[in-house]
Amino acid sequence: xxxxxxxxxxxxxxxxxxxxxxxxxxxxxxxxxxxxxxxxxxxxxxxxxxxxxxxxxxxxxxxxxxxxxxxxxxxxxxxxxxxxxxxxxxxxxxxxxxxxxxxxxxxxxxxxxxxxxxxxxxxxxxxxxxxxxxxxxxxxxxxxxxxxxxxxxxxxxxxxxxxxxxxxxxxxxxxxxxxxxxxxxxxxxxxxxxxxxxxxxxxxxxxxxxxxxxxxxxxxxxxxxxxxxxxxxxxxxxxxxxxxxxxxxxxxxxxxxxxxxxxxxxxxxxxxxxxxxxxxxxxxxxxxxxxxxxxxxxxxxxxxxxxxxxxxxxxxxxxxxxxxxxxxxxxxxxxxxxxxxxxxxxxxxxxx
Ligand SMILES: *Cc1c(COP(=O)(O)O)cnc(C)c1O
Numbered sequence: 362x363x364x365x366x367x368x369x370x371x372x373x374x375x376x377x378x379x380x381x382x383x384x385x386x387x388x389x390x391x392x393x394x395x396x397x398x399x400x401x402x403x404x405x406x407x408x409x410x411x412x413x414x415x416x417x418x419x420x421x422x423x424x425x426x427x428x429x430x431x432x433x434x435x436x437x438x439x440x441x442x443x444x445x446x447x448x449x450x451x452x453x454x455x456x457x458x459x460x461x462x463x464x465x466x467x468x469x470x471x472x473x474x475x476x477x478x479x480x481x482x483x484x485x486x487x488x489x490x491x492x493x494x495x496x497x498x499x500x501x502x503x504x505x506x507x508x509x510x511x512x513x514x515x516x517x518x519x520x521x522x523x524x525x526x527x528x529x530x531x532x533x534x535x536x537x538x539x540x541x542x543x544x545x546x547x548x549x550x551x552x553x554x555x556x557x558x559x560x561x562x563x564x565x566x567x568x569x570x571x572x573x574x575x576x577x578x579x580x581x582x583x584x585x586x587x588x589x590x591x592x593x594x595x596x597x598x599x600x601x602x603x604x605x606x607x608x609x610x611x612x613x614x615x616x617x618x619x620x621x622x623x624x625x626x627x628x629x630x631x632x633x634x635x636x637x638x639x640x641x642x643x644x645x646x647x648x649x650x651x652x653x654x655x656x657x658x659x660x661x662x663x664x665x666x667x668x669x670x671x672x673x674x675x676x677x678x679x680x681x682x683x684x685x686x687x688x689x690x691x692x693x694x695x696x697x698x699x700x701x702x703x704x705x706x707x708x709x710x711x712x713x
Contacts, residue, residue: 415535
């Protein structure tokens with residue numbers, strides 16, 4: 362069987378984990394700050410705060426900005442549901458806006474049309490690692506509305522040379538095994554704003570003040586990331602350029618074989634795609650999923666069209682999100698794939 366994903370973890374990560382065992386400190390130890398410094402460098406921001414998942418990063422971002430009942434947050438209609446779930450759970454309304462079926466990212470026009478007097482933030486997703494059209498989005502979003510990044514799959518991606526995760530008021534990263542840098546589970550909030558970073562630190566740790574008087578002024582959670590996972594993350598982030606290059610090599614291998622048969626991942630002029638997943642577009646997506654399964658190849662849909670889920674079915678229509686949802690196909694994508702494996706995937710797709 363050819364697997365969809367296989368995290369690139371090796372002897373360096375293992376050695377880093379052993380060192381944490383030897384240190385005897387499993388949480389809130391020095392590995393946390395080490396990982397945060399590495400992430401801040403990668404995203405070119407002042408602060409990175411690591412948390413237990415990408416969803417935790419999104420949740421705390423919404424809480425740290427004081428978003429709640431009566432507020433609206435614009436989110437793409439086509440994204441991983443966590444992007445909208447955290448807004449709804451904070452008591453605010455996720456306002457879905459349509460995506461371009463080709464880039465699968467929100468368009469500045471759709472975001473502009475979704476703005477209202479209640480809009481507190483726009484949560485832009487760089488879907489599958491493709492940088493959203495940031496400069497155009499900045500032009501349509503007013504100054505007093507927070508422009509945020511769900512950069513869960515975009516660590517290493519660049520928009521006109523600037524790293525994703527460093528573009529918005531804050532950015533959210535994920536280290537789930539299908540993301541480029543993984544810690545098994547994990548996430549981070551990146552920002553240049555010291556107050557936001559402090560608020561995220563408080564929420565992550567029960568509401569306790571980071572530089573402490575042992576006071577709790579508002580309640581928090583336990584969304585901490587253990588030192589073992591931070592040690593893995595530091596090692597992974599130091600290898601980020603290598604991880605990206607491996608993905609670019611595989612993407613080139615697919616592009617050569619798949620040619621014009623399917624829509625290939627691409628990025629805007631001057632951008633670097635982060636290639637979190639290799640998601641192609643085809644009119645025969647469901648037939649392709651069947652053919653791949655029969656050939657012993659794991660594949661998957663791209664992600665979710667939120668208005669097609671019961672929780673968000675009161676919004677729409679979103680023809681762009683529908684087209685993206687119906688056509689997107691995630692192919693096996695990891696650096697244990699051989700040339701033969703790529704040939705097999707391509708054959709299964711072209712035999713349709
Ligand atoms: C993976 C992902 C998330 C959730 O991250 P977790 O670490 O799995 O909680 C949120 N948004 C997007 C766009 C993602 O790709």
